Amino acid sequence: MAFAIAAGCCIPVAGAADLQTVVDQAIKPIMKTYDVPGIAVAVTVDGKPAFFSYGVASKESGAPVSEHTLFELGSVSKTFTATMASYALVQGKLSLGDHPSHYVPKLKGAPLDKATVLNFGTYTAGGLPQQFPDDVSDDEQGMLAYFGHFKPSAAPGQVRVYSNPSLGMFGHLAGLSLKADPADVLEKQILPKLGMDNTFIRIPHSAMTNYAWGYNQDNKPIRMGQELFSAHTYGVRSSTSDLIRYVQANIDPSHLDATLRSAIEGTHVGYYRIGGMVQGLGWERYAMPVSLDTLQDGNSSKMSREANPATLLTPPKPPSDNAWYNKTGATNGFGAYVAFVPSKKIGIVILANKNYPIAERVKAAYAILSQLESGR
Numbered sequence: 138m139a140f141a142i143a144a145g146c147c148i149p150v151a152g153a154a155d156l157q158t159v160v161d162q163a164i165k166p167i168m169k170t171y172d173v174p175g176i177a178v179a180v181t182v183d184g185k186p187a188f189f190s191y192g193v194a195s196k197e198s199g200a201p202v203s204e205h206t207l208f209e210l211g212s213v214s215k216t217f218t219a220t221m222a223s224y225a226l227v228q229g230k231l232s233l234g235d236h237p238s239h240y241v242p243k244l245k246g247a248p249l250d251k252a253t254v255l256n257f258g259t260y261t262a263g264g265l266p267q268q269f270p271d272d273v274s275d276d277e278q279g280m281l282a283y284f285g286h287f288k289p290s291a292a293p294g295q296v297r298v299y300s301n302p303s304l305g306m307f308g309h310l311a312g313l314s315l316k317a318d319p320a321d322v323l324e325k326q327i328l329p330k331l332g333m334d335n336t337f338i339r340i341p342h343s344a345m346t347n348y349a350w351g352y353n354q355d356n357k358p359i360r361m362g363q364e365l366f367s368a369h370t371y372g373v374r375s376s377t378s379d380l381i382r383y384v385q386a387n388i389d390p391s392h393l394d395a396t397l398r399s400a401i402e403g404t405h406v407g408y409y410r411i412g413g414m415v416q417g418l419g420w421e422r423y424a425m426p427v428s429l430d431t432l433q434d435g436n437s438s439k440m441s442r443e444a445n446p447a448t449l450l451t452p453p454k455p456p457s458d459n460a461w462y463n464k465t466g467a468t469n470g471f472g473a474y475v476a477f478v479p480s481k482k483i484g485i486v487i488l489a490n491k492n493y494p495i496a497e498r499v500k501a502a503y504a505i506l507s508q509l510e511s512g513r
Contacts, residue, residue: 156180159508160189163501164487168192171493174352175202179377179486181477182509184389186381194349194490197358204378205335207348208488209361211466213380213473214373215304216404219419221322222258222311223403227396231314233258237284237306240313247285252293258307259408259416261447263289265300275365280309296444297411305366320368330397332382336375338368348374349490351470359470371468377486384477384484387420387462405462407454409447411440415454416447422460425478429503433496436465463499467492474498476506483509 164176168191175192188204225231233255238245252262265287273283284306290296312319320338328336340348350358361371375383387405390398407415407422414435415422423431434440463476472492476499477484485502 156187156509157189159505163504164189164191167489167493167497167501171491171497172356173489173491173493175206175349176487176489177202177204177206177208177377178488178505179204179381179384180505180509181381181385181388181482181484183482184385186378186385188377188381190377194347195358196352196356197350202349202490205347205376206488207335207337207340207344207374207376208473208490209351209371209468209471210373210375210380210473210488211371211468211471213464213466213475214369214371215466216419216464216475217323217327217373218304218308218311218319218369219258219404219417220327220400221319222307223400223418224322224327224396225311225314226403227399228315231311235310237310240310241281243281244285247287248289249284249287252289254307254310255408256293257303257310258418259447260297260300260303261294261409261416262300262303262306263293264291264296264298264444265289265303266298267300267442269302269365273365275363280365291444294409294447294449297409297416297447298444299441301366301370305369308369309366327397327400330393331386333375333379335379336373336383338372338374340374347376349471351468351490351492353469354492361468361470371466375488377488380475380486380488381484384475384486388477388479388482388484402456405456405460407450407457409449411435411445411447414440415450415460417462420462420464422457422462424457425459425461425480427461429500432461432463432499432503436463436495436499463502465495465498467495472498474502476502478506478510481506481510 178189190202194200194202194206238250244250256262273279353359390401404418409416413431458480466473472489474487
């Protein structure tokens with residue numbers, strides 16, 4: 138295990154417990170209970186980061202986890218796609234009220250064309266499934282055929298069904314509006330402006346030595362494959378050193394250029410209420426103070442695997458500093474959780490090379506951030 142605090146950092150915690158103890162108490166039981174090979178944690182308070190590393194990035198090589206280890210982010214990647222789409226919105230190239238056929242004329246008249254760009258970005262397009270069916274080919278022709286023939290089970294905006302095809306189409310439409318590959322927009326424009334030089338959709342050979350191996354439920358080493366819209370929905374690889382920069386930019390984007398600052402703020406706008414959660418673009422938010430039960434309910438399998446009634450917020454809820462923003466993510470061999478509260482200037486990143494229960498990730502993050510806040 139390793140622990141590092143950025144130079145000049147001093148992060149207080151409650152009582153006599155130090156930060157190392159607080160994080161240890163939250164993370165070590167997870168590693169033991171779920172046989173997780175490695176976990177990396179980063180926290181930020183008032184713009185000051187601290188890093189904690191546990192276990193190994195590869196059981197075969199024994200390489201230790203560090204703040205530079207690359208983990209698969211799973212659906213945390215959706216927040217990057219949403220930032221890219223918001224970047225297009227700010228420039229006036231994309232409109233949330235447009236229908237997909239505005240950018241993909243071949244979808245004109247298709248049942249899904251009744252949905253808007255906003256519906257695809259908030260999983261409310263009409264019941265698109267969590268994953269593409271296995272028989273959908275990984276090319277534009279297969280994608281167009283699938284969306285062109287899909288029969289919605291609900292009218293746009295009635296229900297939220299968490300869906301890679303939905304968010305993937307959102308990113309695809311944003312890319313078309315920018316006349317650019319979404320991966321290029323992220324890797325060449327947005328990530329450099331955020332100072333994130335260790336975050337990739339397409340990992341260069343030079344970074345492969347930092348790429349952890351994930352482990353499935355049989356403890357076999359595994360890494361993600363590629364499929365339709367994978368880059369938009371679960372394909373980002375990053376480290377805690379980079380992701381905490383991303384969290385800090387979401388907490389306080391004032392140092393960014395005007396376009397990117399507005400783009401990040403745009404992802405915090407709330408459009409639909411589903412139970413105790415408000416759906417933004419990529420990020421999901423909860424009014425503070427928030428209970429652990431509410432957070433676990435909002436990140437439960439019921440929320441991610443079932444159709445849940447959605448209520449359109451009119452007008453949309455503007456960004457709120459006094460809110461808990463979060464996003465979970467997983468691939469077959471990795472699990473991630475990111476959360477932050479702008480008004481408290483606190484945030485956390487937890488990355489693991491095994492997909493352990495989401496409720497445990499939320500519980501650990503809640504315990505750590507609660508201790509950080511109570512100690513200030």
